[in-house]
Amino acid sequence: MIDIKNLTMVYGGRAVLDNLDLKLEEGQIIGLLGENGSGKTTLLRILAGLERNYKGDVKIKGENPGGLTNSLISYQPDHLAIDDNLKIVEIVDLYRKFYEDFQNEKFYDLLDNFNVSKDLKMKECSKGMRDKVQIALTLSRKAKIYLLDEPISGVDPKSRKIVIDTIIDNFDYQGILLISTHLISAVENILDRAIFLDKGKIIINQSADEIREDKGMTIEEYFVEVM
Structure with missing residues (x-):
């Protein structure tokens, strides 16, 4: 469903994404895990069609991001750029x-x-x-790919x-749910796959069960060791 080859994105002379290759099939909840500045947000923005000034090949069901792929993707940014004076009901409109x-009834539920x-x-x-509102907005679309950028960074422990259970309960396993976060312990129990990103490079791309069984560690413990 997602096929990325030789993806490079440069900001201010620095490669935020560095010759990145990635293939993702449907039916998975995937953790995009890395420290701040590792390239997680940039990758999600490219998939969402919001960044175009990149080099390499990015395909979503065979199409370039943006335009035709917009109906496939529901993207939750780390900050919703919307007028603070609007009521939630007005944002829904x-x-x-x-x-x-967009499923109105589902959002209010x-x-x-x-x-x-x-x-x-x-x-x-x-x-x-705000994070909860953004998650509800994102999950209330009937999309094939959900991109959640730091969805629980502002949510108290x-x-x-509740937030994680809600994400699980509302994910259709005919698609992909990609969660970017540095709060690994909070999401690791729901992950099917873990991708470790560091300085714009993928250094680990492995199923969650393989990490636990082969390494005898939690995903967070393995992340700390690798980094």
């Missing part, structure tokens, strides 16, 4: 206009599960509440299990 596959009021303005939401 925007999503319904932009995305034909998810929001209730997260215990966030739909009548709040975004400026009245904490960082954790007590609420993380």
